[in-house]
Amino acid sequence: xxxxxxxxxxxxxxxxxxxxxxxxxxxxxxxxxxxxxxxxxxxxxxxxxxxxxxxxxxxxxxxxxxxxxxxxxxxxxxxxxxxxxxx
Amino acid sequence: xxxxxxxxxxxxxxxxxxxxxxxxxxxxxxxxxxxxxxxxxxxxxxxxxxxxxxxxxxxxxxxxxxxxxxxxxxxxxxxxxxxxxxxxxxxxxxxxxxxxxxxxxxxxxxxxxxxxxxxxxxxxxxxxxxxxxxxxxxxxxxxxxxxxxxxxxxxxxxxxxxxxxxxxxxxxxxxxxxxxxxxxxxxxxxxxxxxxxxxxxxxxxxxxxxxxxxxxxxxxxxxxxxxxxxxxxxxxxxxxxxxxxxxxxxxxxxxxxxxxxxxxxxxxxxxxxxxxxxxxxxxxxxxxxxxxxxxxxxxxxxxxxxxxxxxxxxxxxxxxxxxxxxxxxxxxxxxxxxxxxxxxxxxxxxxxxxxxxxxxxxxxxxxxxxxxxxxxxxxxxxxxxxxxxxxxxxxxxxxxxxxxxxxxxxxxxxxxxxxxxxxxxxxx
Numbered sequence: 001x002x003x004x005x006x007x008x009x010x011x012x013x014x015x016x017x018x019x020x021x022x023x024x025x026x027x028x029x030x031x032x033x034x035x036x037x038x039x040x041x042x043x044x045x046x047x048x049x050x051x052x053x054x055x056x057x058x059x060x061x062x063x064x065x066x067x068x069x070x071x072x073x074x075x076x077x078x079x080x081x082x083x084x085x086x087x
Numbered sequence: 088x089x090x091x092x093x094x095x096x097x098x099x100x101x102x103x104x105x106x107x108x109x110x111x112x113x114x115x116x117x118x119x120x121x122x123x124x125x126x127x128x129x130x131x132x133x134x135x136x137x138x139x140x141x142x143x144x145x146x147x148x149x150x151x152x153x154x155x156x157x158x159x160x161x162x163x164x165x166x167x168x169x170x171x172x173x174x175x176x177x178x179x180x181x182x183x184x185x186x187x188x189x190x191x192x193x194x195x196x197x198x199x200x201x202x203x204x205x206x207x208x209x210x211x212x213x214x215x216x217x218x219x220x221x222x223x224x225x226x227x228x229x230x231x232x233x234x235x236x237x238x239x240x241x242x243x244x245x246x247x248x249x250x251x252x253x254x255x256x257x258x259x260x261x262x263x264x265x266x267x268x269x270x271x272x273x274x275x276x277x278x279x280x281x282x283x284x285x286x287x288x289x290x291x292x293x294x295x296x297x298x299x300x301x302x303x304x305x306x307x308x309x310x311x312x313x314x315x316x317x318x319x320x321x322x323x324x325x326x327x328x329x330x331x332x333x334x335x336x337x338x339x340x341x342x343x344x345x346x347x348x349x350x351x352x353x354x355x356x357x358x359x360x361x362x363x364x365x366x367x368x369x370x371x372x373x374x375x376x377x378x379x380x381x382x383x384x385x386x387x388x389x390x391x392x393x394x395x396x397x398x399x400x401x402x403x404x405x406x407x408x409x410x411x412x413x414x415x416x417x418x419x420x421x422x423x424x425x426x427x428x429x430x431x432x433x434x435x436x437x438x439x440x441x442x443x444x445x446x447x448x449x450x451x452x453x454x455x456x457x458x459x460x461x462x463x464x465x466x467x468x469x470x471x472x473x474x475x476x477x478x479x480x481x482x483x484x485x486x487x488x489x490x491x492x493x494x495x496x497x498x499x500x501x502x503x504x505x506x507x508x509x510x511x512x513x514x515x
Contacts, residue, residue, distance in 0.1 A: 041348065041417045
């Protein structure tokens with residue numbers, strides 16, 4: 001996935017978990033949990049959705065690396081590259 | 088009309104999923120009801136044949152109104168038996184509604200936001216049979232979205248020609264009539280916006296929000312007025328539990344990972360099973376123990392307000408089952424799609440405000456329940472144990488309990504059991 005595709009995929013996962021949010025209002029650099037008022041269950045559901053879309057297994061200790069939209073895209077892009085290298 | 092919540096006084100029957108003559112069995116979803124908080128799928132707890140639908144779609148009726156009658160299979164010609172949905176003939180039935188039928192409907196309430204996208208399902212009532220209903224005379228096939236649009240636009244559904252399947256009225260039909268009426272009789276009907284799309288959901292969301300606030304206010308008022316609360320708190324060392332949890336999660340695929348909140352819920356369910364004085368209801372001056380542990384989980388809604396649906400028989404669920412149940416419950420609460428059995432009287436409720444970063448919560452009991460368990464955030468704290476000072480992850484568990492039903496001694500033992508169970512997470 002390109003960065004643009006990753007962004008779209010993450011936003012879809014977010015709006016699935018929080019249907020009331022308007023993705024255009026998300027500040028890409030702000031903490032997602034804070035700005036969207038999502039809880040740990042919502043966050044897990046987002047991670048699960050991302051996993052379903054990308055097959056990337058995000059270990060629990062890496063959750064903080066996905067705190068903002070920008071960080072999450074960077075993390076997933078890097079994970080994809082690693083995934084590809086292993087194949 | 089089941090009491091889908093201690094704070095529900097009436098409900099709107101949005102849609103029937105069955106028709107007279109249909110065979111139903113326990114667990115079937117027979118209708119969709121709108122409380123002020125949520126759209127709830129009403130399940131049935133009897134087996135039989137639907138005899139008559141007594142309330143028309145779109146009608147708002149008080150809790151306790153008989154919605155339909157069903158004939159038990161055994162006595163085909165016998166007297167009609169009320170559906171469990173009808174059982175709640177009075178407000179008292181909201182509590183251990185299980186007298187006649189299993190758990191019947193407790194509270195349901197909807198996220199205060201735009202209506203959920205509603206999938207139009209093909210009408211199951213043949214047009215010919217759609218005939219009369221005692222209450223409204225004429226029966227119309229109307230999609231819930233269309234019904235809302237009609238309400239907002241002030242359109243009488245009887246005047247709308249339906250273009251959907253079997254002549255069902257769609258939202259577009261309603262808007263067409265609204266636009267036409269507005270043109271012909273300016274000011275005759277409430278000056279409805281010709282396009283319902285944008286403004287309508289916002290207005291509805293605001294209405295829902297207001298209704299939900301009111302419902303919560305009424306319940307909390309009652310609780311603080313009637314229940315002599317006592318409060319206890321206990322700080323619990325979570326090192327063992329969290330270490331076990333992290334170790335589990337390392338080995339699990341994403342979708343099967345566990346959250347510490349599930350661990351806490353599981354522990355509460357097991358602890359309360361051993362302390363039945365805290366599991367049940369205070370009704371008419373006496374304690375009525377719950378028939379099982381139905382664990383209410385307070386789920387906050389982003390737009391404000393909260394819903395506390397129940398995980399049924401939570402003490403008999405494994406940690407994985409409980410985690411799956413809660414994940415599903417949270418997702419469906421957010422989507423506004425709960426089932427009546429989930430809204431059926433939780434016997435005790437848990438509120439976990441740990442994700443919001445507070446240390447502890449002194450809860451207000453959901454009357455007529457007799458206890459509410461609260462958890463704050465798990466934080467690293469200096470902790471003295473076995474003569475050593477160390478840093479440990481600590482959670483503060485609180486109990487708000489009804490002093491009419493139990494005493495501090497009972498409450499204290501309950502919190503202690505929670506603490507002990509959390510030291511043996513592998514047994515959950």
